[in-house]
Amino acid sequence: MIYNERIEYILHQVQLRAIVKISDLSEELQVSVDTVRRDLKNMEQSGLIKCIRGGACLPDSLASLSGFAGREIIHSDLKREVARKAMHYIKPGATIALNSGTTNTILAQELLLRNEDITVITNNIAAINILMQSPSIHLIAIGGIIDSSEKSTYGSVCEKEFGAYYADIAFLSINAVNEQDGFTDFRMSEIGIIQLLAERAERVIAVMDSSKLGQRSKKRVLSLDQVDRVLMDDCVPDKLIEEYRARGLNIE
Secondary structure (H helix, E strand, C coil): CCCCHHHHHHHHHHEEEEHEEEHHHHHHHHHCHHHHHHHHHHHHHHHCEEEHHHHEEECCHHHHHCCCHHHHHHHHHHHHHHHHHHHHHCCCCEEEEEEEHHHHHHHHHHHHHHCCCEEEEEEEEHHHHHHCCCCCCEEEEECCCECCCCEEEHHHHHHHHCCCCCCCEEEEECCCCECEEEEECCHHHHHHHHHHHHCCCCEEEEEECCCHHHHCCCEECCCCHHHCCCEECCCCCCHHHHHHHHCCCCCC
């Protein structure tokens, strides 16, 4: 990556995680630790970040702009593990759909690093800002009413535009799942979008960190049998995986 691309990536990471580590950025950007340190120093001088020992965070004046009501800083390492698992399901030339949510935003970051020839259809504005940096990804941004708190679009226009596409895979970021209630979410404006993507896509994969397993949110979105597979981090006990598999839900 060139300098400007690294700066954009680091900014997204700081907004997503609240605090970034030099060692992590070095690995993700595939540059030396010294290069990351220089980038962070330059960004601090421009007022974009604040350097701390071993990494960086948002400056005090911008701390309130971390977005997603603070959810982005919770279990970000587990969400990245999930996003990296998702990469194994995406083949060159594939068309994938992403809904809004912090896990799909991290998935977009992993797609950017892979930089392959695929088509991404999404209402996730945070993901759009990331993916538009790639010259290889054909990006289709779905319009509608802007939800600034969720960094996404929604509404009848959004659902109508989504309805015109049939993705190979829909990666769905959903808030909770349990055996009795299936998949549930608190984002009322996102529920119709999730259901539409699940109906239209050839394959439906939920991307969720393990803290959401066994939980229930505000409203039912999908039944267990409407999702082909759930990708989670490796913190899920084998016993639970077997229990859900017996109910027809594959957790990886």
